[in-house]
Amino acid sequence: MATAELQKASARPRPARGPSTKVSAGRIALYVTLAVISLLMVVPFIWMVLTSLKTPAEIASQDAGLLPQHWEFGNYLDALEAAPFATYARNSFIIAISHTVLNVLVASMAGYSLARIRFRGSEVIFYLFIAALMIPTYTKVLPEFLIVRFMPLAGGNDIFGQGGSGWLDSWWALIVPGAVTPFAVFLFRQFYLDLPVELEEAARLDGLGEFRIYARIMTPQVKPALTTVALLTFESSWNNFLWPLLVTRTDSLRVIQVGLSVFKTENGTQWHFLMAGTTLATLPMVALPHRPALFRAGLRNCRSQVTGSGPERPVIERVISHVC
Secondary structure, eight states: OHHHHHHHHHHSOOOOOHHHHHHHHHHHHHHHHHHHHHHHHHHHHHHHHHHTTSOHHHHHOTTOOSSOSSOOTHHHHHHHHHTTHHHHHHHHHHHHHHHHHHHHHHHHHHHHHHHHOOOTTHHHHHHHHHHHHTSOGGGSHHHHHHHHHTOTTSTTOOTTSOSSOTTTTSHHHHHSTTSOOHHHHHHHHHHHHHSOHHHHHHHHHTTOOHHHIIIIIIGGGGHHHHHHHHHHHHHHHHTOOHHHHHHOOSGGGOOHHHHGGGGEETTEEOHHHHHHHHHHHHHHHHHSOOOHHHHHHHHHHHHHOOOOOSTHHHHHHHHHHHHO
16 A cells, blocks of 8 residues: 555656746846847937937927927938938948958958868968957058058059059049958858868869869858858948048048038038938848848857867967957
């Protein structure tokens, strides 16, 4: 009897333990925290859109609320007429698409070469890319400007780069300096290193050359890297303000970020036009087709694909902590 009672007692369902409740409570707290952070990130954009629909008098009023009293949708048409925004947007699209295509193409080939092709000096070249990642962006502006300004045989310059304006106020100055980034080369190299060597060997047995192996076999396997580099490059190029401001002089080559400055003059800032123009400048980034899964995979691999245990590992880990 005692044995039967013990068996029945052991067969009874046991009540849920505390850890599952703690996990669910922690999950709820995490979701609440993420929701609050997301709301804080969205609030400035909501304020920008609502301000773009207000009148100047309402913006200047101290008693103005968040919502406009009179919804002035005409602010967008007036902002487009106040400056050649169609030209600015066209220029921004041309530059951003050119940078994206060139960066993905050239950086992927460079990353493949550093990862899969053994040649003398490859390690030195890789360390140079790592060193380039550590240079602050704004410290490179002046050297790049001088190179563009004194470009030989361009813009009326002689062979020594004197006598003219070089590449200033030209498409060359807007596209070439930002065409390839060290981060893109580094990221592609880390992805190509992770691919199995059997793919490469099988392709060579089938008679494929090096370029066909890169283009048809290896590169389709690194779609997360392609997506990550393309999105980051387009976003960085579209939002670039300082460099186009320095190298352009005419409205025909101005970009949309520089064009927004026409609403800020010595007499004051036309906030309703500035917010309308900023909203229009933000739309392409919002409407950009994203692939969240591939983008997240690219950022995860940026952190996880630190290969090898040699002396370069600490350096790579420090770089990843800064750029990823």
